[in-house]
Amino acid sequence: MKDTIKQFVLDMGVDDVGVTTTPCYHSPLSPDLKELFPEAKSIIVLAYRELSSCDSPSVYLAMNGRMDMMEFSRSCNYKLARYLEKEWYARAMTVSFSYPLDMNSKTMGAVGELSLRHAAVAAGLGVMGRHNLVIHPRLGTRVLFTAVMTDLDLPADPMLEEDLCTGCDICVDNCPAGALDQEGKTDVLKCLQHSQPYGIGGSMKFWNRFIKSNGEEQKKMFRGEEFLRLYQAASIGFQYYCFHCIKSCPVSMKKDQPGE
Numbered sequence: 001m002k003d004t005i006k007q008f009v010l011d012m013g014v015d016d017v018g019v020t021t022t023p024c025y026h027s028p029l030s031p032d033l034k035e036l037f038p039e040a041k042s043i044i045v046l047a048y049r050e051l052s053s054c055d056s057p058s059v060y061l062a063m064n065g066r067m068d069m070m071e072f073s074r075s076c077n078y079k080l081a082r083y084l085e086k087e088w089y090a091r092a093m094t095v096s097f098s099y100p101l102d103m104n105s106k107t108m109g110a111v112g113e114l115s116l117r118h119a120a121v122a123a124g125l126g127v128m129g130r131h132n133l134v135i136h137p138r139l140g141t142r143v144l145f146t147a148v149m150t151d152l153d154l155p156a157d158p159m160l161e162e163d164l165c166t167g168c169d170i171c172v173d174n175c176p177a178g179a180l181d182q183e184g185k186t187d188v189l190k191c192l193q194h195s196q197p198y199g200i201g202g203s204m205k206f207w208n209r210f211i212k213s214n215g216e217e218q219k220k221m222f223r224g225e226e227f228l229r230l231y232q233a234a235s236i237g238f239q240y241y242c243f244h245c246i247k248s249c250p251v252s253m254k255k256d257q258p259g260e
């Protein structure tokens with residue numbers, strides 16, 4: 001059954017797929033899956049290659065490539081979940097690329113319902129690198145994930161043992177925010193300020209200045225590029241302006257090869 005399901009995923013055009021079980025998934029900071037989906041037994045993790053768009057100096061092209069992938073991944077998640085429900089009479093729940101996220105005051109939107117990095121590592125799709133991202137043996141760091149949780153009892157794939165990170169520290173040196181200076185931990189605030197300058201933090205700063213400004217200044221602020229950027233980021237969801245840790249990793253430089 002597992003091989004048939006994995007083939008279904010690959011036939012949709014997904015780059016790779018791995019399976020783990022709920023007891024094998026450990027993510028200390030994430031919610032307990034027993035609370036979210038008590039009958040869940042397996043997690044099917046889907047891996048997608050990031051497009052070359054992330055190499056462009058245009059953050060708009062880079063984000064557009066990401067959005068293509070996000071749209072594709074949402075459709076693959078739904079198709080897989082419906083396939084499990086229709087063909088295997090299972091229950092299935094999807095885990096998206098990122099949002100929606102719980103914006104509670106403790107986690108402030110920095111913790112997903114399921115940690116896709118922990119699930120991907122448990123499903124044998126890669127290992128953690130110095131940049132705190134999962135490195136896939138073929139796709140390198142240019143890999144992104146979604147998942148479908150199910151009550152089907154599928155055997156786990158073996159975890160990878162090989163260390164794929166070369167320890168070159170290029171990701172650390174290329175992080176414009178210095179968010180990777182401490183090994184094993186990403187400084188979330190530093191990363192956010194740089195990668196999403198028009199996210200929640202940017203928006204709060206703008207509106208704080210706005211309420212303290214007089215009428216004339218407020219009119220000017222509405223016509224300024226900062227407001228337009230905030231507006232666009234808010235309508236897109238999360239708009240990333242930084243892809244350095246992904247694109248600078250030498251393990252990701254390889255193009256697809258014939259027959260892969």
Ligand code: B12
Pocket residue numbers: 027028029030096097098099101109110111112113114115116117118121128131132133134135141142143144145146184185186187188189191192195240242243245246
């Ligand atoms: C919220 C979020 C963020 C937040 C906060 C990050 C955070 N606290 O983890 C911010 C905005 C900062 C962020 C930044 C980025 N993100 Co982000 N993010 C997420 C999201 C939605 C939730 C993460 C989460 O739940 N974290 C909370 C807990 C689980 O993290 P944690 O326990 O603190 O994890 C740390 C430690 O455990 C440590 N660690 C120590 N030992 C071990 C051992 C193992 C096995 C593991 C796995 C981890 C680990 O590593 C982690 C790093 O701090 C996930 C999607 C998802 N649902 O998982 C994407 C996700 C993690 N992000 C991703 C990406 C690509 C990015 C960015 C590159 C932005 C961009 N341009 O795309 C940067 C990378 C920053 C970096 N180098 O660390 C990818 C990672 C893909 C990969 N190859 O690993 C994910 C999985 C999205 C996806 N669908 O593919 N992200």
